[in-house]
Amino acid sequence: MKAVIPRIMFAAAGSSSGKTTITCAVLQALLEQGVNPAAFKCGPDYIDPMFHTEVIGTKSRNLDLFMLSEEVCRYLLVKNSEQSQIAVLEGVMGYYDGLGIGSTVASSYHLAAVTQTPVILIANCAGSAISIAALIQGFCHFRPDNGIKGVILNNLTPSLYPQYKEMIEKETDIQVVGYFPKLKECALESRHLGLITASEVEDLQQKMKLLAIQARESIDLKQLLRIAGRAAEIDYHEAAIEKISAVKIAVARDKAFCFYYQDSLDLLETLGAELQYFSPLDDQAVPECDGLILGGGYPELYTGQLARNTSMLASIRHVLSNNTPCIAECGGFMYLLERIADKDGKPYPMAGYLEGDAVLTDKLNRFGYITLTAQKDNLLCDKGGKINAHEFHYSDSTANGSNFTAVNSSGSKTWDCIHADENLVAGYPHLHLWGNPEFARSFIRKCGSFRTARMG
Template sequence: MVYIKVKCNVPRIMITAASSNSGKTTITTSLLKAFSMRGKNVSAYKSGPDYIDPMFHREVVKIPSRNLDEFMIGENNCKYVLCKNSKDADISIIEGVMGYYDGIGTNTSCSTYELAKLLDCPVILVLNCKGMAASVCALIEGFKNFREKSNIKGVILNDISKGLYGYYKNIIESNTDVKVYGYLPYLQDCKLESRHLGLVTAQEIGNLEDIVKKLGEASLKTIDLEGLYELALNSSVLEYEESNIETVGKTKIAVAMDKAFCFYYRDNLDLFEQLGAEIVEFSPLNDKELPKDIGGLYLGGGYPELYMKELSENKSMLKDLKEKINMGLPTFAECGGYMYLMESFKDENAIEHNLVGAIEGQSNMTKSLENFGYATLVANCDNLMCNKGQSINVHEFHYSTSTNKGSSFTAKKPQSEKRYDCIIADETKFMGYPHFHFLGNIGFARNFIEKCTEYSTENCYNNSKNRRTQL
C-alpha cells in the first residue's frame, strides 16, 4: 500500500463539557443548524465510537457525520477522516464524548482532550451554571489548566435565561481569560429523549426537523457565531499520510438498514465502496427476501430488541437469510445483527421469538452493560476477515447477552488483565458483539470484499451455466 503525505487547512472547533448529559449534542446540533442557516457549508464529527449522535448531525447537515476515534482507527486516520470529509466545508464541528478528560482507565488516553490536542482544535466548553456564581470560574480554570495545551478557548452557557446571561458573562470574563461565546436558553419542546444505549435515534423523533429548526433559530439569536467562525478560521494546518486504497473486485453487499438496524460507521461503507463493492440497502423488518445478485451481507447493530415481534414474524426473510448464509454467502454481523442471526431471543416476559437460526444460541437483555468499552481482538483461527494471530481494535456497548458468544477471537481490555473469548467465525461467517471500524485494519475489509467478489463470480458462472443447460 502506498502512503502519500498530505497537508490540509480545516477551520474547526470542538464542543465538549464537564460530563455526559451536559448538553453537548443539543449545542452541537444547534450550531450545525445555525451555521447552515447562515449559508455556511458545515461538516460534523463525533469523538469516540458513538453511533447515535452522528445520526442527529446528519439530519442537520444532510451529509454523513464521521467518527474520530484514536483507539479504533489511530491518530493518522483521525486526521485523514477529518481532512478528507472537510474539503468543501467552511467550518467543521466536532462533538466530544463524555467529559473532556475522560478516557481509558485512570488517565486521559483516547479522551476528547487527547483528540483535541492531536487535531490542534480550538475547544468550547459547554457549562450549566445553575447554583453557582464565581465558582463557575474555578470550574473553568480547573478544566483549562488540568493538562497542558488544553486548547479551551471559550465557553457556551446552557439552559440559562437571557437575564442571567449578562451576569455570568461578566463573572467569567472578569475572572478568567476565557471568552463567553453566548448561551442557549432552556427549550422544553426541544428536549432529546434517551434510552438504554443513549439518545433515541434521529429517525424515531417525528418532529426532529421542527426541533432542529428551533435550536438553530435560538442559536442565531443567542450565540456568537461570527466569533466561533473566526476562532475556527485560525486553526493550524494539519499533516497526515493518506493511503492509496485500490479496488480488489466488483460485488454487491446487502446492508440491513431500518429502525432495527441502523448503527453503521459511514467510513466502513465508504471503504467497502473504495474496494469495489456496491452497497445495496434492505430492511429485515419490511422486505420479504434479500436483494438479488449479492456477493455479501452486512448486518449492523441497532435496536432489534425493540422490534422482535415484527422481525420474528417476517418468516420469508428469516428463511431466505438462513438458506443463503448456509449456502456460503459471506456474512458479517455485529451486535444487534449477530443477535438476529441466532436461533431466538427471549424478551423480558420470557416470550421466545424465533429468529434466523444461522448460528446456534439465544440472546436476552440484562440490567447492565456487558463487556462495555474498548478491546483488542486477536484471531485464534483463520477466518473470513483475517488469519490466525492478526488483530484489530473494537468496542462493545450492549445490555444483552447470549448463550453462544463464540471463541474465534480473544479480546483483551486496554490497561487491564481482563480477557474473554468472542466472535463466531469461519471461511464465510463473522459474527459477534464487538463493533468494528475497518480503518483500524483495512486488511479485514479487503479480505471480506475479496471473499464477496469470489462468491459473486462463482454465482455468476453457475447462473450462466444453468441458463446454457436449460437452452
C-alpha cells in the same frame, strides 16, 4: 501533506451537559446562514452522528483514537471536510476522560490535540454561581495544551447571562461566546443505549429549527467562525486504497439495524463494493448479493415484527447456507441466533442460523474498548490478526462464540467471543474497518471469490 480546515470542537465537563443539543443547534444555524459544515463525533457512539446527519443532510463521521490511529483520524477529518467550509466536532464524556480513570488517551482532549482543533467548552450552569468560574478555570489550566478557546454557558436564562459572562471573563482568562437556555420543547429522549435514534424523534426538523433560532439569538456564531478559522494547518498522509473487486454487498438498514460507521462503508465502496440497503423489518428477501452485512442496532425493540417477517428470516438462512460472506455485529449477530427475548423475557424466533438465544439484561455487558485477536483463519483475517473494537450492549447470549480472544483496554480481563469461519464473522464486538483496512480487503476478496463462483 497539509490542509487548511476551519474547525471547532464542542466539549464539556461530563456527559449529559448539552453537547449534542448545542452541536445540532449550531450546525443548523450555520446551514441556515449559508455555511456548509461537516460533522464528526469523538468516540464510538453511533447515535449522536445520526442527529448530526439529520441536520446537515450528509453523513457525520466518528473519530476514535482507540479504534483508529492518530494518522487515520487526521486523514479522515481532512477527507470528509474537503467539500465543507467548517468542520464541527462533538466531544465525548468529559473533555479529559479517556481509557481509564487516570488516562486522557482516546479522550476529546486527545483528539483535539492530535488534530489541533480549537475547543469550545460547554459549561452547565444549573445549580452554580461563581463556582462555574472555578470549574472553567480548572479545565483551562489542567493541561498546558488544553486547546480551549471559548465557553458556552448551558442551562442559563437570558436575564442572568450578562452577569455570568461578566463574572466569568473577570475571574478567568477565557472568553464567553454565548449561552443556551433550557428548551423543554426540544428535549431529546434517552433509553438503554443513550438517546433514541434521530429517525424516532417526533417533529425532529421542527425541533432543530427551534434550536437554530436559539443559537442565532444567544451564541456568537461569527466569533465561533473566527475561532475555527484560526485553527492550524493539519499535517496528514493520504491513505492508499485501491479497488480490488466489483461486488454487491447487501447491508441491513432500518430502525432495528442502524449502527454503522460511515467511513467503514465508504472504505468498502472504495475497494469495489456496491452497497445495497434492505430492511429486515419490511422487505421480503435479501437482495441478490456477493456479501452480507448485518449491523448493530435495536432488534430487541422490534422482536415481534422481525419474527413475523418469516420470508426475510428464510431468505437470511438461505443466503448464509449458500456460504455468502457475512459480517454480523451485535444486533445483527443476535438476529442470527435462534431466539431473542424482549425486556419482559418473552422469546421470539429469529433466523436460527446460529444455535443459541439472546436475552435482555438490566446492565451493560462487557462494556468498553477491546482488542480482538483471531484464534483461527477466518473471513476477515488469518489466525493472529488483530483489530481494536468495542462492545456496548444490554443483552447477552448463550452462544457468544470462541474464535477471537478479546482483551479489555486495561489488559485486566480476557474472554472468548465471535463465531468465525471462512464465510462468517458474527459476534457482539463492533469494528471500525479503518482500524485495520486489511480486514476490509479480506472481506472484499472473499466476496469477489464468491461472485466468481456464483456467476459461473
